[in-house]
Amino acid sequence: MNTGTALGRARDAARGVAWFFKGVMGENAYAAYLEHHEASHCSEPPMTERQFWRDRTDRQDANPEGRCC
């Protein structure tokens, strides 16, 4: 029982770290886009994952952002 909860906690912690890391790296951007698309009740179908990432880097091409020194 105790080991069960400890394992569960460890699993939650590992999930939390993975969630944080993916968030910082920007991996969940497509999920956020889908969530937004669904919530906004847009009649057009959402972009596919491939389209979304292409669109994202193409937009970065048009709006560059500096990096710090």
Next chain:
Amino acid sequence: MSEKHNGAHGHKGVLETDPDLPPTAIDAAVADAEDRRWTPAKIALWLGIALLGGIAWIMLAIVRGETVNAIWFVFAAVSTYFIAYRFYSKFIERKLLQPDDRRATPAEYKADGKDYVATDRRVLYGHHFAAIAGAGPLVGPVLAAQMGYLPGTLWIIVGVILAGAVQDYLVMFFSMRRGGRSLGQMAREELGVIGGTAALLATLTIMIIIVAILALVVVNALGESPWGVFSVSMTIPIALFMGVYLRFLRPGKVTEVSLIGFALLMLAIVAGGWIAETEWGVALFTLDRVTIAWGIIIYGFIAAVLPVWLLLAPRDYLSTFMKIGTIVLLAVAIIITRPEISVPAISEFAATGTGPVVPGPLFPFLFVTIACGALSGFHALISSGTTPKLIEKERQARFIGYGGMLMESFVAIMALVAALSIDRGIYFAMNSSAAATGGTVEGAVAFVNGLGLTGVNLTPDALTSLAGNVGEESIVSRTGGAPTLAVGIAQIMQGLFGGGGAMAFWYHFAIMFEALFILTAVDAGTRVARFMLQDSIGNFIPRFRDTSWRVGAWLCTAIMVAGWGAILIMGVTDPLGGINTLFPLFGIANQLLAAIALAVCMAICAKKGAFKYLWIPALPLAFAAVVTISASFLKIFSPVPAIGYWAQHNAFKDALAAGEESFGNAPTVEAMEKVVTNTFIQGTLSIVFVTLAIIVIITAILATIRAYRNGGGDETEDAPVPSRIYAPAGLIPTPPEKELEAQWNALGPAKRPARSGH
């Protein structure tokens, strides 16, 4: 002060909450009561933090034994950050900014699922930190270590809490209230055409000088180093592979491709060691600095015109990955190994200003040598524009803006500790220019021992054995800060993990780590500068506004690359050493940008009618203005040739006119002529920077006075929109925040409003 200027209370009617939803903000009275509720446990905690910080500062500033343990730097820094965050940033929030969580942020009311996305505060903190922290906080503290450990430590910690973090927080908040507008747009709006144009021109020129000097740091780290050249150039094919992988094979698998890229990067570092031992490897990859500089210039141009997906985006992932990993690792290593530091608290160079690393006395040159980590104007470009479009709730700006900068400051403290943990003789041998040491072991030993530093007795053996340990031909005159930091990190990491050949690996790991940030900054900086130039030329030739027009894009990229490339080549071939003459210009440029950002913030505060708390931005503005303007004036007017560009210029000119064939550190007439040209360019740049900054500051002061006379000014914030989401403000939710969060979580998914409008 009219009611409409006071955001927190002025929009009662507009910001009515939806009756079907839980409140979107903690009631102000409840939040206030929570802040003022001092339980015994809380009191004990804060007393403990204060006590630990107090003891650490006493150990650093007053006890100053023969040696001082690095752990005291960590304790002094972290305790002071906590106290400043809890009390000072809270004070700024309560008195000056008055965020209102009932108001939707741009991420909510402009939500598009792409650029404007309400992002979890903890993720955004990491994201923002990765965007602001680069090579700057790793380089400046290393160079400032010549003045002893205390001046740098004090400035990094006090500077960040009163200036750097304040700037980041204010800029972020004001940009957030204006739909994520950029610093340049806010400057034009608040300061008018003259101030706005001067701010734009200053930003553009500052960007060029910053890219040039960062590139110079890389060139100095890679010169005559086959291992470094091989492993750093391997980052290009690795990034290209990652780019293709993400575009065509597995789009969106960012973590996966970063792990693959990281593994390849480690392989490149190890393989660099193998190659540096082969004859053909040495022959192929030992490049002199001028060749490497040309390589970076060509790389910079190609990288800036290639599509983002191919090179910049994957490089970005790689550098974020390395950044977070290495910084965490370094913090753990310093805490575990706790190196002893034998550098004096304040060295003789602090007062005399004759230090060989960067010339000039403590005031003002300490404050321009360490810019990033204490006060970095460049952050204003990230804190406006990018991050404000992602903030979920207004009250989170304190955690992300102020708190994010504290983390960067901590990185600077760690870099300082790593540099201080190196033997002092070796430190000066590595950081004195080749003009002083002759670039040879014997020359370096003679020069360093001739400095007359107490307790420093450098032997030739120490230099050659360290060079062997880190897998380099020589470590003499490896200026620029990066190699010194790499040696420091290598020593600390070896202390943690042990292993015989480990030091060479860690040294090149650290070089790679810095080169990666810098090359990303070079690429991104060139792109941003190119867009700014296209926009400016577009005022006269409209066609240039079209950024997808190839000819215009290539032409403007070429102009920008030529700008920083010329300064880079000048630094590399400078007979006087390069980095020591140019680095002050980097710090001055960065702090002038900070002064510009703070001046804009001050004008905004004045227009809000917040005159009572105007000192919050005015105090760091006054300090940054005094430091940068006096440093610039010294660089322009000082009669001491080592400090004043024009004094140096005239001294060499006179020597040439007198028919001398060698002068100072320049052995030939050609070198003397080069010094005359270089000092002319450096002196001119100093004049341009300081003039632009003075114009911006004066227009800001005029705008402030005008606002004072009128009791406020035009409202430039976006109209308030009621929020329909809720999230806690800080890292750890308070009890009332937890309760409210639970109410929101209890809402059925159908009733829960979209996290985004439209």
